[in-house]
């Protein structure tokens with residue numbers, strides 16, 4: 387039997403990005419203020435390998451959550467995938483075409499939303515921006531009308547169309563940005579933290595729209611996010627990045643099997659526990675594979691879902707009268723990610739110095 391080979395829509399091979407900055411050196415800076423020395427003295431540079439030799443594949447129709455702690459290298463990677471940054475080395479191919487060599491063709495076929503940048507015209511009503519984008523992307527008039535009607539059916543957008551972009555709330559603007567990014571029906575959409583700082587209702591609208599376009603058109607979605615709701619509700623694939631390297635690349639279900647199969651014992655310590663966290667850690671020091679940390683005024687003990695230790699731990703805590711209140715529950719994705727990110731540390735440091 388012949389098996390059809392699934393071809394990746396995005397293939398990334400050995401991708402690297404190095405940021406370079408001038409190293410502050412007060413002594414040299416002072417000398418460089420003398421014009422002749424400025425010409426002679428070389429500058430010291432520091433380098434940061436923000437993306438460190440990563441490779442991955444994304445298939446048509448995937449919704450990929452690109453996750454990791456602050457400074458891990460997610461946005462830098464997305465900027466390379468969207469042609470905003472030229473990779474220091476490595477290769478990006480989209481449907482078999484090399485991004486660096488055929489950039490313009492590729493850019494017409496993607497949609498991009500970066501939270502801090504806007505593709506809409508600040509002073510103009512939303513509809514005018516949409517009309518301008520329609521002309522730029524040469525979207526057929528009838529297709530555009532149909533798309534606007536469809537947008538309204540999904541997310542009730544008509545009431546925002548006459549409002550100047552500058553007067554939209556953050557959530558309304560983000561929704562309009564995402565709709566704008568889909569006007570030319572790209573096959574891939576990149577979203578950099580699309581739900582950051584938004585309330586639950588607008589988050590849900592945005593997630594609904596993403597789900598509908600993914601299901602209807604098999605649009606591939608690559609989304610960087612710190613919101614566990616985005617991951618749970620949208621992603622079928624997770625790429626976890628830390629210090630510029632890939633720490634996990636696989637399905638969301640496997641990710642949850644590997645990392646999410648955890649139980650939480652959450653205790654509110656009695657006032658008698660003067661140094662709560664340390665005392666609890668000492669009491670439970672004989673148990674392996676448990677995480678103990680503080681969140682708000684609770685002490686969290688996280689361990690494997692199927693661990694035989696749960697009842698033993700609870701009786702030790704009870705015997706020592708450690709808590710006023712106790713909650714036992716399966717860990718949420720957020721509770722899995724927080725200590726994971728904390729342990730990872732996220733950012734790489736500027737580490738190499740060279741002259742030039």
Ligand SMILES: Nc1ncnc2c1ncn2[C@@H]1O[C@H](COP(=O)(O)OP(=O)(O)OP(=O)(O)O)[C@@H](O)[C@H]1O
Pocket residue numbers: 405406407434436454455456457458459460461462463733734
């Ligand atoms: N323009 C820049 N110049 C120098 N260093 C940069 C620049 N942009 C990012 N960096 C550094 O590169 C590393 C990766 O940053 P990046 O923005 O890609 O991380 P991120 O995973 O997207 O983080 P966050 O979740 O906070 O957005 C960080 O150490 C960051 O300080």
